[in-house]
Amino acid sequence: MKKIKNYIPAFILLVNIISYSQNKEILVFDSSTKLPIESVNIYYPGIQEGTFTNSDGKAIINILDYDLKISHIAYEEIIINYKELKNLNTFFLTPKSINLNEVVVRSFNLTKALNYVLENYENLYENKAFEKECNFKETLSIDNKLKRLIVTKVNWWSKSYKIKHLSDLKLRLGSIDFNKNNPMDIFTDIPKGNIPSNSGFIDTKSIIGSIYLNSFLINFLKYNPNLNAFIENSTANETIVSFTSEWKRTYSYSYRSRGKIIFDKATKAIISFTYEVENKDRITQSVIYKWYKEFSYENINSISTLNFRKNTNNKWALNSFETSADFSITYNDIKHQGNIKNNLYVLKDAQIDKVKNVGLISLSKPIYQNLPKDIVTNSNSILLSNEENNFIEGK
Incomplete structure (x- = not known):
């Protein structure tokens, strides 16, 4: 006993x-x-x-x-x-209720509002060194069928939520939860031309330039000087603004910008930003050189969305980021529709002044080409959908 x-x-x-x-x-x-x-x-x-x-x-x-x-x-x-x-x-x-008394479609000085955010950036957004424990997810679909699915842990360290140089940040790759990359199956008569490394990706440096709101806004204002913006609707705490540009013509194709921004009424900070670039006739003729086979690639559109939440210091901090692109590839007179999507979900946030240079991601390569160096995270992960589970299991 x-x-x-x-x-x-x-x-x-x-x-x-x-x-x-x-x-x-x-x-x-x-x-x-x-x-x-x-x-x-x-x-x-x-x-x-x-x-x-x-x-x-x-x-x-x-x-x-x-x-x-x-x-x-x-x-x-x-x-x-x-x-x-x-x-x-x-x-x-419950969907957020719209304040019907304020829903009057009227013009909005978007440039002024965005410049206010930039001028007051350090007061509105987190300004201390942090490390964010994230899930990075990438999918590639051809003709509505998954061809690539990657879910991996990424630790993102930065001096503050403001970037001037790439040296201001470090990305460390953690454990890979899922990593399946199938051939595209577009070039039917030359199977070797369908290798996953030929199937495209979203440039890592481009992602970095988008997840920092100050960099995102500076580029947005630079390339969108004249936008038609209006208040779409309003809730008790938020103002929802939609914007669109006129169609513009380059030497070979046309494009326009449109999207939606949600402003916090109390602070005038941006708490959600969706930005789409829509293209017409943006077609590139290409060749699979080893076999001298011609095909055409069309860039249809790209969409980026940033969402924010308040942190423990009462500053706005990035909560999630998504960027996606729709495209088509025409080969042997058959058009194949494609979509590539990258998501970054912030799972855990902490204030950390310094981190070790262990398992750093090469920003010159797409994230999926970086191999895991060490398991650096152990928090919750994003679950796969039924469709994604079936893809992983080969169903």
């Missing part, structure tokens, strides 16, 4: 560890349509840690003794008490 008593404290400790690290599946739906909501942020504000739902509205979260916030830019956020969380797993979000 005495020996059994000696084991009791160790057994209790083990139970506590298991309880503390318990995972829970979360499902999030639209309260009106009852459809799943993608990219819902499920996180603990007290420790700046969490995850996001996939396209099936599903996520896995570690159960901790903190209140949980469930939020999305288009919906009213909800806060779940940690005691209630143990008995709940399905949640319904």
Whole structure:
């Protein structure tokens, strides 16, 4: 009996560890349509840690003794008490209500508003050195069929959320959760021409230049000097502005810009920015040189979206980033539609002055060509959708 008593404290400790690290599946739906909501942020504000739902509205979260916030830019956020969380797993979000008294379509001085953000940037956005633990996800689809799926951990360190030079940041690659890269199967008579390395990617330096809002805004203002902007609608705390440009003509193709920006009314900060560049006749004739086979590539459009949330210092911090491009490849008189997408989800945020130069990503290569050097993260990961799981399993 005495020996059994000696084991009791160790057994209790083990139970506590298991309880503390318990995972829970979360499902999030639209309260009106009852459809799943993608990219819902499920996180603990007290420790700046969490995850996001996939396209099936599903996520896995570690159960901790903190209140949980469930939020999305288009919906009213909800806060779940940690005691209630143990008995709940399905949640319904209500779309943000529009203030009908203020919904008057009227012009908006967008250039002035964006310059205000740049002039007050360090007061509005996080300005201390940080390290963000992120999920990076990349997908490539041809004719609506997945050809590439990569989900990996990336640790992003920066002096502040402001960039002047690439030396201001470090990206460290962690464990790869999924990495499947299939041939495109477009060049049917020359299978070797379909190798994954020929299937394109979004340049890493281009991604870096977009995830920093100051760099993003400077380039946006440079290439969009004359925009038609108007207040689309308004909520109690936000002003939603849409913008579009006239079609412009280069020597070979036409393009225009359009998108949507959500401003926080209290601070005038940008809390969401969606920017699309739409192209007409942007077609390039190319050759698979080894076989002298001609094909054409058309750049149809590109879309980038940045979303922000308040951090523990009451500053706006990047929450998620997405960039995607639609294209087509015509070969042997058959047109194939393609889409490539990169997502960066911030899972955990901490203030860290310095980090070691271990497992750094080469910014001159696409992220999927960087090999993992060390496992540097251990937090929640984004779940795959049913379609993505089927792709990984070869179904």
